[in-house]
Amino acid sequence: MSRRILLSFLGRSEYKPCFYTYQGKQSTYTRFVQTAIYEFMKNDGEMDVVIFVTKEAKEQNWHDTVNRKGEKLEGLETAFHRIAPEANVKLVEIESSQDEAANWQLFDAILQEIEEGDQIYFDITHSFRSIPFVALIVLNYARLVKKASIGKIMYGLFEQLGNPWEVDNIPPEKRLAPIVDVTNMATLLDWTNGVDQFIRTGDASMIKQLTSTEVGKVFRDRSSKPEERRQMAELRGLADQLDLVGKSLQTSRSLQIAEEVKKLRRQLHKVRELETDAIKPLIPLLDEIEKKYEAFTDDELDNYFVMAKWCEENRLIQPGLTLLQENCVTAICRVFHIDKTDKNKRSDIHSAIRILLERIPKEKWRVRDINFVEEMIDKLQPYREWLKPFNVITEYRNDINHAGTSANAREAKVLYNQLSKSLKELKLLFEKMSEISKEKTV
Template sequence: MRKVFLSFLGTTDYLPCNYQIAGYASVANVRFVQEACVARWCADWGSDDRIFLCVTDESLEKNWLDNGHRDKNILERQGLASRLEGLHLAAPVEPVMIPAGRSEEEIWAIFERVFSLLEEGDHLYLDITHAFRSLPMLAMVILSYAKVMRTVSVRAISYGALEARGTMEDVKKMPEDHRHVPVFDLLPFDRLQDWVIAVDRFTATGDGKMIRQLADQDIGPLLRATEGRHVDAAAIRNLGKALAEFSAAIATCRGRSISACSTILLRTLGKAQDQETVKPLQPLLHKLVPALAAFTGREITDGLAAARWCLDHDLYQQGYTILQETMITCIINTALNRDGRDRKDRELVNQVVKILKDSLPEERWKALAQKNRETTGKILEWMANRLDMVEDMHNLSNIRNDLNHAGQNDGPMKADVIHHWLGEYIAKMEHAVTEVYGTTAING
């Protein structure tokens, strides 16, 4: 993948300063922050990498080329082109002409021109120190767009904070060896935006993969550096893993794992909310709590909570599957006092629904029911007093069949009807479970 440095060149007659980039030796007595960044980041780049400097007509004349500033006379200054040439870089340096951005049309032209510089999978190093007017905001929009459209990864965002040393006049009065200018690392703000998107994706769709990816990317280096002993980092990493496992359990209808996954997720979420390493992440993590409040660690109620989660996140096939299988477990728990793990017991529940629905005499029972008359009789006795549930279980089977066959059957249901009835059947089954176990089964 290419490494790409991208910056915007302004028009000011910049002062020689000593730029301090965290993790690198200071770059002394240079006028352009771009020179400092390139010297530290791009020195070992190859010919396939790129260094782009976006320039307007005015900045090209004043700061890209030599001797572009005037007082009464021409002020002798090396332009940025000459300064970068003196670094003897292997990576090509390319000035990129952009308009001044004085109209919406010009701003769109800048967007299109800058985005066109990026290729699939680029590793981007961005300097916004001299991005004028709307360019800093535009640059962040381009970053977000490029991440999606070109799978660009952002490795650095720098801002040379001359104003941290005072006004331009204040800095002019300083001896050159005292003009120490910090280069702020703004990458955490870009990562925070990624976290916002990831948390929103989880709460909107139930997909926790992006949170796990961010946790691994952002926290992995810290854990390696501390040999796994950094408590906050471990909490965030464990949360990412728990979220991914929870969403995978629901997406793949792992009914026996949902309670365990939700319990682990709530526990790791509680620990991660208190972390101090990424403070802006705390409010985002608090946003997850209401979305998971319905999960209590009880298999039946967690199954119902998972079905409602599926309804809220448009996972209809999973929702119907989890709802019906949860109710089969509920029936086995109460009618047979068993855990619902035996496949035979589960099949007998389905056969009893058919027996009661169609009023089948014993001679028309399937072989499994006839061979297990005692167990079948207990289920029949329990369900005979709950014929509304029998009807609902029968209808759930029909809808699941419709979904599993992709509507390739006579009289397929419309999508909005499938959505509607999932909500209806969840409410019916919640009521049924409340009658069986009491109100604490649903309300905790």
């Protein structure tokens, strides 16, 4: 079972006592936000506490002290004993300097306190200078290398009460300072990483996982409103559709890809229309997602080329070569009114192109329908020059599909570069097929 752990920093200020509030609950009267957060979170299960403290802050606020007015001030150690004596609290000393060496030491110190699979609750109330930045990096690093997760990131909004000298004049019962949950800031970072992964690779799996997590939170929350659930369902629909488009391209589903992209655009529009604070920060990221598919149009033949180009841009070499070659055949079917799903006809078109390009004598033909092949050779003759790169794709596609097991297998970098080369060479063919198709329509 994963451990729940609260990570916090203790500063040197003379903290004033108050009641902290969170989700309608009120803490014990305390100088320290750490005890309040522990009180609010402990009901969800056992929680360890790690306090990072400089030597100066330890002297000032860990132990009981006396201020300049001669007033006794309770230290954090005593406060935990009074409010939550069962708490397992560990003190970790850190350097007070903030240079690069100290930041790396802080990175190591925080990481050492995180165990495999920990659920981390992070208090940033008294983090100073570069500490929040370093800590956020550690949290992301720990999620990767230690499979840790973020429970909550919290901030005690004591300054809402005013300056310390003003707080002295506020009766204790009116000193109510809210604790703010800022976990969404980390969630936004996750979304940014997820969209970045998608933009670079076309892989939407991280976006789908993040969406599933956020949707689950809302649907498990009994207090969530029906409208909020509807909005999150739309967000889940976007993630599912985005994932489906990616999988369709990765698996070369040439006859479904363009339609799935249309569905994705419709879902993007729906999500943009949602009026919720949770969606607003994602709008610029949604724009980046839409840009990923902006090359797709309403022109069917153009889209057949765009699919293969998309694969090249996202380094999907095998699907790209497959789509480029098969979409050449599909484009020919479209122009000459042949059923593009007829397996035998497609096979004979492949043969017709090969015979045309290699000028194979009729006695050596190996085809199913000789009359159909002869007809196709005649129809494709005017486009012979544009079809020349077709046979090369067959060689490279077979090389990849047979895992480089042939005696003359090509090097990976050669295969990698061939898709770009073939796209440039076959672009004119797709443009010509599109032109002919439009002329026939007119």
